[in-house]
Amino acid sequence: MPEPAAGFCELALSRPPVLVVLRGLSREQIVDLTQGARDLGVHLVQVPVHSREWLAALEQLAARTSDRGGVQVGAGTVTTRTRAREAVAAGAAGAAARGGPLGVGGWTSRPGR
Template structure:
């Protein structure tokens, strides 16, 4: 199974190795935090859609993103209905907590690149067999940064997004260990965390420019 033509995760994460996950906020608050993330330089936002209000938040955030040329995906995709809701809302990609071949197939058929969750070598092998080269390592904080270094040996072609328990204080540890992207959640809603996130983005931007 080959990924669809069009936007890839390589393109989505080209400018900043950080994704925002906005779970459980009101429609207005989701758009507000997404706007703050975009202002910081984070291009990609994920809105998990486990409730009707979350689907509404996804729609509103997609609308706001369109005006700014930013990207919004739908998270916690675990059913065919979620794939349909994501596509109908205008999401650019999907994210799942685990890897389900049928959900992968449905998402790709809908034209949505998918970032499935993995935590084992067997799950990474399955992702490769499905034609994927990007996966979400979840829960990253419990797996530990050394997990990424270890998995790069047998799977050099896989790109990892570290999700779960990541904040501005430990993000660089995971990036240095081999994660290509880190996902930040609740810290984006805390104004006191924003300077540290801005510093992270600046330092990673400088490192990319010098590489």
């Protein structure tokens, strides 16, 4: 199995280059729209950490891993290491940040995925 970040990039380059960013939505909306994105052939979804119920949405999506059908769900706009750890622990494929406090090159991935 490829490394998570490598898998994310491989998936991103093998399908239409569309990333759905689900900002400011409820958990139910995030879960429903992720399913809708998958049904439309979009396989990259980002849930910004400042969205309402972002953590609950990531946890629910992770619990439905078998239903995701190849959808990679990551956390976005991650501004602290704590938020990155929370996102990955909740089931995000990784966490994206605009440089700064994470001390990583913009993407940190979940070990073992």
